[in-house]
Amino acid sequence: MELNNIHRIYFIGIGGIGMSAIARFFNAKGVTVSGYDRTATALTRDLEAEGIRIHYTEDLAQIDREANLVVYTPAIPATQLELVWYRENGYEVVKRSDVLQEITRSLFAITVAGTHGKTTVSTMIAHLLRHTGYGCNAFLGGISSNYNSNFWSSEKPVAVIEADEYDRSFLKLNPDIAVLTAMDPDHLDIYGTEAAVQDAFIQYTANIKPNGTLLKHHGLPRGNELKGDNQISYSLQNDAADIYATNIRMDNGGYEFDVVRQDWLIDNVRLYIGGMHNVENAVAAISVAHLLGIGNEKIRDAMADFKGIRRRFEYLVKNDRVVYIDDYAHHPEELRALISGAKSLFRGRKATVIFQPHLFSRTRDFAEGFGETLSLADEVVLLPIYPARELPIEGVTSEMIAGRIKGPEVTIMPRDEVSGWLKDRDNQLVITAGAGDIDLLREPLKTLLAKQ
Template sequence: MDLNNIQRVYFIGIGGIGMSAIARFFNEKGVQVSGYDRTSTALTKQLEAEGMQIHYTDDISLLDKTTNLVVYTPAIPAAHTELQWYRDNSFEVVKRSDVLQEITRSLFAITVAGTHGKTTVSTMIAHLLTDSGYGCNAFLGGISVNYNKNFWSSDKQVAVIEADEYDRSFLKLSPDIAVLTAMDADHLDIYGTPEAMEDAFIQYTHNIKPNGTLIARFGLHRNNELNATNKLLYSLQNDAANAYAANIRMINGGYEFDVMQQDWMIDNISMHIGGMHNVENAVAAITVAHLLGIDAGKIRAAIASFKGIRRRFEYVVKTDNQVYIDDYAHHPEELRALITSAKALFPGKKCTVIFQPHLFTRTRDLADGFAESLSLADEVILLPIYPARELPIPGVTSEMIAAKITVPVKILPKEEVVGYLEKQDVPLLITAGAGDIDQLKEPVGHLLKNKTT
């Protein structure tokens, strides 16, 4: 696959957050981009406005039958009519990860993997490199608030790539710098056991290019099996790590801190997004930037100007009386970090969490962990499980989680949430989940803003 000789490319599942980044990459190179997705979204409308042709029915008559390359997401069923037609007619059909594989071969690649934190860390790194003038091509799994997109290009032959562990696609990448944020059990429908998933992350570190560098979170399970010529460990505050934060102060929903290393430090860093876990994410990103030789003053300025990622500890409403945070958290450890940080930043405010479980298999496998993390809130509202690519599993419902939660909890359909909140006092509200719970952000935000005026 020679990415430089492609004139036309067709995407099956173009509206996915990772797929759309690659579609934008080709579009900016002047390639004719078209594709299919199941539903029209704000993101697909943006892609259309950028000149891409998209349709929303699985219909062979709407295909680009002269395309040079077909890219599909593994979330698309194997029996998808368009996918089958291209295969039956001998077109070059590849996964999204195959395109990223070629990009990591041809550019200096910085990849960020982990069961959580990878979107924030990769976006922070991309912003640090861009804001400082170093430059990079960014392929992200979230929408950067600073740039209002998940991809941007640069003449600099450097790529920052969010490395997705779903269906082992990240094992195709060959990074020069690899970041590893977490190895908690997830996607057990793919991996089968937590140990098999850990094996995949260990293999990810074995794919680092010769003389490359691994930047891994301190304390990861099986840390001694992680492989790299050069290995640096980062931590929130543990001074046994190579890089860590010190003198952390909470300031108006954000943080000030210093980053310490054995032979360097950057003091008085200001970060204006919430979440103590984001301080740790910043330590990882700053370690990458320092490794690339970026000036401390430019690093400090870039972190201060970083506005975060949509749906990652995103402040929808933030006043003295009302705080509403929306987040993508869909794993127990992500919920734990989210709720703990929010309660620490806004002590004394009653914390209400509205959570939409994502996938029947994840709910089945991690129900105990979800209940334990959600019980850190003062009250919980659960939505029905968002199925995504899965069919229902008998006996697996939101009630599996609700039955184990130790604080007041109720299950509501999404359509009833706004009406319920009209009658409630929710000084600190969090909506969380990876499904379509984001559709609540605008109406709930509108309701709470009106309540505070």
């Protein structure tokens, strides 16, 4: 697959966050881009506004029969009509990860992997490189609030790529700088065991190009097995790491802090998004910018201008009476960082967490962890499990989590009943969390809580 030889490209599942970034990459290069997705969304409408033709029914009359490359997402079933037709008629059909593999071979690649934090860290890095004028092509797993996009292009032969561990697709990437944020067990429906998850992340580091760099979270399990000619560790505040933050001060829902390395210091960094875990994410992003030779003043200015990512500790309402935060958190450790970070910033407010479990298998595997983490809240609302790609598992429901929550009052209700239940709240911290369709509550709750 030679990227410069592609003139027409067709995407099956074009509306996915990762697929749409690659579609935008080719569209920016002047390639004729079209595709299919099951549902029209705000993201697909944006793609159409950018000149990409999309249809929403499996229809062989609307496909591009002149395409010289067809890209599909693993979320698409093998029986999908268009996918079957392209395969049976001899087209070059590849996964999204195959395209990203070629991009990492062709460009100086900075990839960010890990069970938590990868979207934020990759977006921070890409923002730093863009804001400072260094330049990069960004392939992100979330919508940057600064640019309202998950992709931007640059003449600079540099790519920042979020490396997704689902379906082991990140093992095809060949980075120059690899970031590894966490190795907690997740996607056990794919990997089976925690050890297999760890094995995959170790293999990810083995794919770093010769003389490349691994930037790893300090204290990762089996950290001594990680590969890479040059290894640098980072941490929130642990001074045993090579790079860490110190002198952290909370400031109006954000933070000021210094970043320290043995031979380097950048002081008075300002980050105007919440969550101490985002300070740690910023340490990782700043470390990459420093590795690339970007100066302190440019880094400071860029971090102060970072507006966050849609559904990552995103403030939808913040006033004297109510704070409303929405987040994609769908793993116990992500929820822990979200709830504890929000409560530390807004002490004295009653914390109501509205959580939608994502996947039956994840609920079954992590019910204890979800129960323990949600016990940090003052009040919990559980929505029914969002199935995504799975069929129901007998006995696995939101009640599995509810029965393990100790302390807070717990209510289980359908999504469309939440707005009526949440009326007339004051001095409140409201958090919605989950990776399913709970995001459909964002605008109704934002309107409701902003009026109160």
